[in-house]
Amino acid sequence: MIVIFQSPAAADVIMFGDVAHRLMKLIGKDVSAKGTVTVDQLPDAIARLKAAIVEDKAQRTGVPDEDLPQSEPGGEGGRRPYVSLAQRAAPLLDMLEWSLKKKKPVVWGV
Numbered sequence: 001m002i003v004i005f006q007s008p009a010a011a012d013v014i015m016f017g018d019v020a021h022r023l024m025k026l027i028g029k030d031v032s033a034k035g036t037v038t039v040d041q042l043p044d045a046i047a048r049l050k051a052a053i054v055e056d057k058a059q060r061t062g063v064p065d066e067d068l069p070q071s072e073p074g075g076e077g078g079r080r081p082y083v084s085l086a087q088r089a090a091p092l093l094d095m096l097e098w099s100l101k102k103k104k105p106v107v108w109g110v
Contacts, residue, residue: 034109
């Protein structure tokens, strides 16, 4: 499944469903087929996502590359190359920040 985050303030952000669901939880939203981050909710969503990124980076600090995961479970039972939370969250964080600057909501599933 694919989830597309949209805002008039930024380009669409397209993610695998499992990744999008994880990020929805991190920004304080219920996992759902459709949803909205209102302009009033954007500061909290941004702060939550930034905190999760800092925590993810802290957990990987000092870990040799060979000890980092090389793959992770895929959304449909397979495996895919490992991508850190910081890398996965960057496009959504950028969208949230632009949306806040331009005072536009972020939606998905519409």
